[in-house]
Amino acid sequence: MKFTLRKKDLQTKARTGTLFTDHGEIQTPIFMPVGTAATVKAVHQRELKEDIKAQIILGNTYHLYLRPGLDILEKAGGLHKFNGWERPILTDSGGYQVFSLSGTRKIKEEGVTFKSHIDGSKHEFTPENVMDIQRTIGADIIMAFDECTPYPCEYGYARNSMEMTHRWLTRCIDRFDSTEGKYGYRQTFFPIVQGSVYKDLRKQSAEFIAAQGREGNAIGGLSVGEPAEMMYEMTELVTDILPADKPRYLMGVGTPANILECIALGVDMFDCVMPTRNARNGMLFTSEGIINIRNEKWKDDFSPIDPAIGNYASTFYSKAYLRHLTVSKEILAAQIASIHNLAFYLWLVGQAREHIQAGDFAVWKDQMVKKVSTRL
C-alpha cells in the first residue's frame, strides 16, 4: 500500500499525504468514523460518503466476529459487499474490545479466552486466528492483535504486557505474510506500539515496531484515562522514532483539540467514538465550540446548527429543532447529531490539511484548539 507525503509543516511535525488502497485514496491527516458492527450508528452509507465526506471507516473485529459472524461475511464477499461501503475500511483487531468489553477474559501466552457480551458463549482470540478473521472480514487495513495495556498500571505489568504484545506481533506477521486475501484485493497490516506511559518502554516498543518495516504503524494504549499531557508526551516520543515515510495511526483519539495537537506531533490517522457516541447524548462539536443541545438556552435559537462546515444537516436544521428532537428522544435527533458531529470532524481535519499546505498550520492550530474547546 503506497503512501506519498505531500507537504511537511515548517514549525511542527504536521504533514499532508495520500494513502493508496484498492478501495480508493485517503488524504491525510484523516479522521475515520467508527462503524463498530458494520454500521456507523444512525448514519446511511450515502450520507457518510456525500454529506460527511468520509474517506475510510472502521469496523471492529470483536463485534463483527460475534455478529453477524464470519460465515455471513464470507458469503457476502466481505464487509464492503455486506454493508455496501465500497471505500476503504480498517478493522481493529479486537485487542481493545476484548480487554474492555467482556469482563470474563483470561490472558495467556497462547491468546485470550473471553465470553461473548451478547450470549455468554466462550471464544478464544489468538494472533493467528485474528489474522484469519480479519482476512475474512476483508478490511483494507488490519491491525495486530495486541494487549491494550490498561491505565494506570505498574511498570512491571506494562513491561510484561509490551513484551507479550511484541511476541504476538511476530506471530501475527508470520500468519499474515503466509496467507492471502480472500476477495481479490490487497490488505495491509499495521503493527501497534504499546508501553503504557513509561518513556523507556514506549521507546523500546516504537523501535521494535519500526524495525518490522511494515506499510503503516499504529500507536495504541493511549486515550485510556491518562492525562492529555501524558498522551501528547508519549505520542511525541513515538512519532520521533516511527518512520516518517509511513502513515502513523493514533488509535482511539480523540477530542477535536487532541486531534489537532497530535497532527502537530506527526500523526496522520485518527479514530474515536466521541463524535457518534456524544451525538446520541446531545453533545455537539461545532466550529464555534461545544454545544450541549439539551441546554434551555437553545430552546428558541433558530439559527442553523453550524453552517460553516457546509453539509446539509448542519445547515438545514436549527439548534432549536435539534434540541426539541433530542429532549423528545426522537430517532431523528441521533441521525442529525451524528451526521453533524462526523461532518465537523472531517471538516476539521480537512481544514488542517489546507493549513498545512498553506504553511500557516501552527498559528491556525493554536487558535482552533481554543475555539473548539469553548463551551457554548
Ligand SMILES: CNc1nc2cc(C(=O)NN)ccc2[nH]1
Ligand atoms: C478510546 N481510547 C482508545 N484507546 C485505544 C487503544 C487501542 C489499542 O491499543 N488497540 N490495540 C484501540 C482502541 C482504543 N481506543
